[in-house]
Structures are given as C-alpha cells and as structure tokens.
Amino acid sequence: MTTAKRDTYTPETLLSVAVQVFNERGYDGTSMEHLSKAAGISKSSIYHHVAGKEELLRRAVSRALDGLFGILDEEHARVGHAAERLEYVVRRMVEVLIAELPYVTLLLRVRGNTGTERWALERRREFDHRVAELLKAAAAEGDVRGDVEVRLATRLVFGMINSIVEWYRPDGRGMNEREVADAVAQLVFGGLRNAG
Amino acid sequence: MTTAKRDTYTPETLLSVAVQVFNERGYDGTSMEHLSKAAGISKSSIYHHVAGKEELLRRAVSRALDGLFGILDEEHARVGHAAERLEYVVRRMVEVLIAELPYVTLLLRVRGNTGTERWALERRREFDHRVAELLKAAAAEGDVRGDVEVRLATRLVFGMINSIVEWYRPDGRGMNEREVADAVAQLVFGGLRNAG
DNA sequence: CCTTGTCCCGACCGATCGTTCGGTTACTCT
DNA sequence: AGAGTAACCGAACGATCGGTCGGGACAAGG
Numbered sequence: 267m268t269t270a271k272r273d274t275y276t277p278e279t280l281l282s283v284a285v286q287v288f289n290e291r292g293y294d295g296t297s298m299e300h301l302s303k304a305a306g307i308s309k310s311s312i313y314h315h316v317a318g319k320e321e322l323l324r325r326a327v328s329r330a331l332d333g334l335f336g337i338l339d340e341e342h343a344r345v346g347h348a349a350e351r352l353e354y355v356v357r358r359m360v361e362v363l364i365a366e367l368p369y370v371t372l373l374l375r376v377r378g379n380t381g382t383e384r385w386a387l388e389r390r391r392e393f394d395h396r397v398a399e400l401l402k403a404a405a406a407e408g409d410v411r412g413d414v415e416v417r418l419a420t421r422l423v424f425g426m427i428n429s430i431v432e433w434y435r436p437d438g439r440g441m442n443e444r445e446v447a448d449a450v451a452q453l454v455f456g457g458l459r460n461a462g
Numbered sequence: 463m464t465t466a467k468r469d470t471y472t473p474e475t476l477l478s479v480a481v482q483v484f485n486e487r488g489y490d491g492t493s494m495e496h497l498s499k500a501a502g503i504s505k506s507s508i509y510h511h512v513a514g515k516e517e518l519l520r521r522a523v524s525r526a527l528d529g530l531f532g533i534l535d536e537e538h539a540r541v542g543h544a545a546e547r548l549e550y551v552v553r554r555m556v557e558v559l560i561a562e563l564p565y566v567t568l569l570l571r572v573r574g575n576t577g578t579e580r581w582a583l584e585r586r587r588e589f590d591h592r593v594a595e596l597l598k599a600a601a602a603e604g605d606v607r608g609d610v611e612v613r614l615a616t617r618l619v620f621g622m623i624n625s626i627v628e629w630y631r632p633d634g635r636g637m638n639e640r641e642v643a644d645a646v647a648q649l650v651f652g653g654l655r656n657a658g
Numbered sequence: 659c660c661t662t663g664t665c666c667c668g669a670c671c672g673a674t675c676g677t678t679c680g681g682t683t684a685c686t687c688t
Numbered sequence: 689a690g691a692g693t694a695a696c697c698g699a700a701c702g703a704t705c706g707g708t709c710g711g712g713a714c715a716a717g718g
Contacts, residue, residue, distance in 0.1 A: 274665065292573045294490035310708080311666045312543020319706065375571075377488045411652070414645045418637075422649055423694060426618050441614075443610050449610050453618055456607075456652065470695065494676060506678080507696045519664065 284322045284391050287367045329385040330373035334363040349409030352400045359448040371431040473511050479562045480518045516578050523582040526569040529558040547554035548596045555645040567627040
C-alpha cells in the first residue's frame with residue numbers, strides 16, 4: 267500500500283476546501299482567516315501545506331484547464347466531421363464542467379489582477395480559440411448556419427455552456443450531467459444546425 | 463438654466479469612473495486608493511461626494527436593475543402572444559445590456575458578501591423569474607418546444623445573453639446593439655421555436 | 659529511552675484596507 | 689471686499705490583509 271497515513275490535511279484536501287470558499291466569497295473577498303475557519307486549522311498551519319493564497323488559486327485553475335484541454339485530445343474530438351466533433355466537444359464540456367464544477371467555476375471568474383490570473387485568462391482564450399476553429403470548420407463543411415458570424419456564435423455558445431456554473435448544484439435528486447448535456451446540445455444545435 | 467456648473471465631480475461622474483475600475487479589478491479587488499488614482503482626486507475627497515465604497519456599488523447595480531425591469535413595463539412586453547413578448551424581451555435585454563454595459567456587468571458579478579450585494583442578487587432572481595414565466599406561457603401556447611424543461615431553458619438563455627458583458631466592447635467600428643440582438647434572437651429561437 | 663520529522667499553533671510582522679478628521683483652496687453671491 | 693460654502697487635501701485612525709517565526713504536540717523508527 268502507498269497511502270494510509272494520518273487523518274490530516276494534504277494540499278489536495280485543503281484545496282477542495284479553499285476552492286469552495288473562493289467560490290462563495292470570491293477570491294479577493296476571501297482572507298486566509300476565512301480559509302482557516304473553513305478548514306478547521308490555524309492560519310499559519312495552511313502555510314505548512316501550500317506556499318500561499320495564490321498557489322491555491324493556481325492549483326485550482328490548473329485542474330480546471332487540464333480537464334478542458336483534455337477534451338480536445340480525446341479521439342472523438344480529433345477525427346470525423348467537424349460538426350460531429352463540435353457536438354462531441356460541447357457535450358464533453360458540459361460533463362467536465364459539472365464533474366469539476368468548483369474548479370471550473372473559479373476559473374471562469376478570475377479577473378486578471380495577479381500573474382496567476384492573467385495566465386489563466388490566456389489559457390482560457392487559447393481553449394476558446396481551439397473550439398472556434400472547430401466551429402469554423404463545421405461552417406465551412408456546410409453543417410452549421412452561416413448567417414451568424416462564427417466568432418460571435420462561439421462566444422454565445424460558450425456563454426450558454428459556462429453559465430451552468432452559476433446555477434447547477436449536484437445536491438440530491440437533481441438532473442445529472444447527461445441530461446444537462448442533452449439539453450444544451452438540443453438548444454445549441456437546434457439553433458446552429460443548417461436547415462437547408 | 464439648471465446645470466452649467468463647474469468642471470468638478472458629481473456622484474454620477476464619479477460613479478462612471480468607479481464602475482469602470484470595479485469591472486477591471488473586481489469590486490473586492492478595488493481599493494479606494496485605486497479609485498482615487500483613476501478619478502484623479504484624493505481618497506478622502508471621494509467621501510465628499512458619496513458615503514463610501516458600498517454606496518457606489520449600490521448606485522451602479524440600481525441603475526442596471528432599473529434598466530432591466532423597465533423592459534417589462536414596455537408595451538410590447540405586456541400585450542400580445544407570449545412568444546412574441548418573449549422575443550421582444552430577449553432583444554431588449556441585449557440592447558439594455560449593451561446600453562448600460564458597465565453597470566450590468568457589475569450587477570452580474572456580485573457575489574453576496576455585503577447587504578447591498580445580497581439585495582442585488584435577490585432583485586436579479588426576481589427578474590429572472592418574470593422572464594421564466596413568460597417562457598412558460600409561450601410553451602403553454604405551443605410556440606416553444608416542450609422537450610427541454612422551462613426552467614433549464616430559461617437559465618441557459620440567460621447565460622447566453624448575460625455572457626455578452628464578457629466580450630462586447632463598443633470601441634470603434636464593432637457591431638452595434640441591433641446586430642447582436644439579431645444574432646442572439648436567431649440563435650435562441652432557432653433552437654427554441656417549435657418545428658411542428 | 660531518544661531522535662527525527664510531520665503537523666500544528668499563538669503571536670507577531672509590515673502593509674494595506676475603508677474611513678474620518680481638521681484644515682486649505684477656490685468659487686459664488688452680495 | 690468680505691462672507692459663505694462646495695471641493696479638495698494630507699495625515700492619521702483602528703481593523704484586517706497575506707505571510708513569518710519559534711516552538712510545542714505527536715507519531716514512527718531506532
């Protein structure tokens with residue numbers, strides 16, 4: 267066996283607590299005192315596990331970005347018709363967004379005040395750009411309507427998907443990832459799919 | 463004549479500066495020092511015009527909320543078929559959101575740390591509820607597809623519309639309010655409109 | 659037993675937070 | 689010119705910020 271240690275904090279378990287507080291109060295609105303209360307350890311003890319507040323943010327957004335970029339490496343996102351690859355990516359985005367909900371939530375709210383935040387924004391733009399190219403390819407193949415500009419459509423679709431973090435809560439008997447992904451796909455492609 | 467005063471700050475002109483900084487750095491990430499630098503007056507002078515930081519936030523979100531609720535009082539939002547009223551509201555939401563862009567942007571980012579923020583969130587929920595009722599009526603009249611739950615569809619449509627504040631910038635020769643409203647309406651109702 | 663290293667703590671650091679205060683400048687009105 | 693006042697400022701307030709420090713509790717290995 268590898269890990270059957272003690273009942274104590276690790277950087278990962280501490281991160282899950284921190285991200286939750288960050289999402290409730292906002293990153294700038296959260297003090298290390300808030301984190302220590304939520305974690306149940308003293309403020310100084312936090313620095314035994316992580317370098318500081320900004321490292322917690324970096325770990326969180328990294329996890330979210332890894333999940334999103336991982337989608338683009340999957341087979342169904344790389345081969346096939348552009349429209350089908352696009353639909354696959356859209357559905358997987360919803361699933362990843364829900365699976366890593368607090369981390370993606372935090373990622374989508376960074377403003378760019380610190381170096382870590384600016385790095386996160388840059389990687390987000392890179393991901394958006396990759397998906398926009400996919401939509402452009404689908405439009406070129408004639409499977410997506412052409413009367414709405416590609417860049418504008420991409421932004422609006424991202425807006426719809428990303429807004430899930432504002433209301434989806436996994437408590438109890440709510441809808442699961444698949445149901446939300448289906449609804450999003452129906453709304454997005456019912457409006458995007460070429461009628462002719 | 464009423465106002466041909468001096469070249470000095472009023473609560474309104476100060477507000478426009480403050481809202482811009484709030485949106486760049488986030489409300490919690492903005493200090494009164496930041497505001498004084500951006501406004502070009504000393505920190506203490508700000509308190510000659512407004513009671514404090516939170517009043518600036520309250521004035522800003524009030525302006526945004528007034529614009530949004532004003533839509534529901536307009537004639538085209540009150541009379542006619544539900545589907546047509548809904549489309550009118552969606553288009554007007556885009557227009558108001560762009561006309562009052564910085565104020566609505568700030569409204570959509572409040573987290574609920576202070577009393578003012580919680581009040582803003584409550585009024586937002588009230589507005590969302592009013593629009594959701596409109597969509598429900600349109601579904602009951604058969605003009606909107608019924609295979610996607612009303613509440614879910616409302617949230618996704620709001621997500622798409624509200625995301626405009628994340629990328630729309632009025633600089634130079636960009637697209638105007640009407641063009642964005644048309645694109646949103648096409649995407650939203652191309653997916654919402656009943657095919658049968 | 660004693661050492662070693664993990665985990666944690668209270669006390670404290672300089673800096674910055676939103677806000678207050680006493681006083682000065684500059685414009686308006688008579 | 690003089691009075692009144694709106695606009696503004698530098699200095700300082702107590703509180704809180706993110707982060708540091710020296711040391712204590714506790715388990716594992718000898």
